[in-house]
Amino acid sequence: MTEKTTDVAVKEFQLPSTALNLGEAMAEEMDGLEFRFDVVKIPSGGGLAFEIPGDDPDNPEMVKELVGIIIDHHPANAYWADEFSGQNATPDCMSNDGKIGIGNPGGNCANCQMNQWGSGRNGGRACKNTRRVYLLREGDIMPILLILPPSSLKNIADYLAKRIIAKGRRSYSVVTKVTLRKKQNKDGITYSEAVFSVVRDLTPEEAEKAKKLSEQFKPLTRNVQLEDYEYYEPNADGLDDQPF
Numbered sequence: 001m002t003e004k005t006t007d008v009a010v011k012e013f014q015l016p017s018t019a020l021n022l023g024e025a026m027a028e029e030m031d032g033l034e035f036r037f038d039v040v041k042i043p044s045g046g047g048l049a050f051e052i053p054g055d056d057p058d059n060p061e062m063v064k065e066l067v068g069i070i071i072d073h074h075p076a077n078a079y080w081a082d083e084f085s086g087q088n089a090t091p092d093c094m095s096n097d098g099k100i101g102i103g104n105p106g107g108n109c110a111n112c113q114m115n116q117w118g119s120g121r122n123g124g125r126a127c128k129n130t131r132r133v134y135l136l137r138e139g140d141i142m143p144i145l146l147i148l149p150p151s152s153l154k155n156i157a158d159y160l161a162k163r164i165i166a167k168g169r170r171s172y173s174v175v176t177k178v179t180l181r182k183k184q185n186k187d188g189i190t191y192s193e194a195v196f197s198v199v200r201d202l203t204p205e206e207a208e209k210a211k212k213l214s215e216q217f218k219p220l221t222r223n224v225q226l227e228d229y230e231y232y233e234p235n236a237d238g239l240d241d242q243p244f
Helices: 022-029 150-167 204-221
Strands: 039-041 050-052 061-063 065-079 093-095 100-103 127-136 144-148 174-184 190-201
Touching (some): 022 204, 039 050, 050 065, 065 100, 065 204, 127 150, 127 204, 150 174
Parallel strands (some): 039 144
Antiparallel strands (some): 127 144
């Protein structure tokens, strides 16, 4: 597998046509079938390249940066009552929106005891909080799904608060670049964290088109059930349940 870096010029971003009715297309083509986005995860062990699924499942594309428009993003939580043993065990409780948990204990995530600091190992949360980021790369019709572990949540929060909201932007109104940075925790565990930056603002016309695409995608992105291993990858960054 060959790693490559995307060289992004400041130019018009080629967005798919908003005339495509995604809901209608999905209803016709995926009737009776389960839809899944291509999933990209933060690599383990301090890796500095993303693996992107392609036509050949044995040869994913390796890239050092992801560039595109954030069409949607939202929290997702998962909780295992027993110590994770390395098997693809279904979470006892999971939440597709980071607000309402389904299972045991279930209910309001914000008030759940398992979602408080100190409920897990090393003072962390027993419930794993992640964030799903749907990134539409140029030339694609469907976004890829980037799953952010707890160790990358501070970075995307800073990006959204300081580079997007504070500048009067929306996440779909800019071209975003995601890279990886190697870090080490106090116990000497090396891990990777996602870093976000603005490549450029979209033109008003591009931003309006991206907004319409975001509205079309949300019925899909907010209702995708992920596989167990996508929620939890043991020792992926060594920090899944620790506070930051």
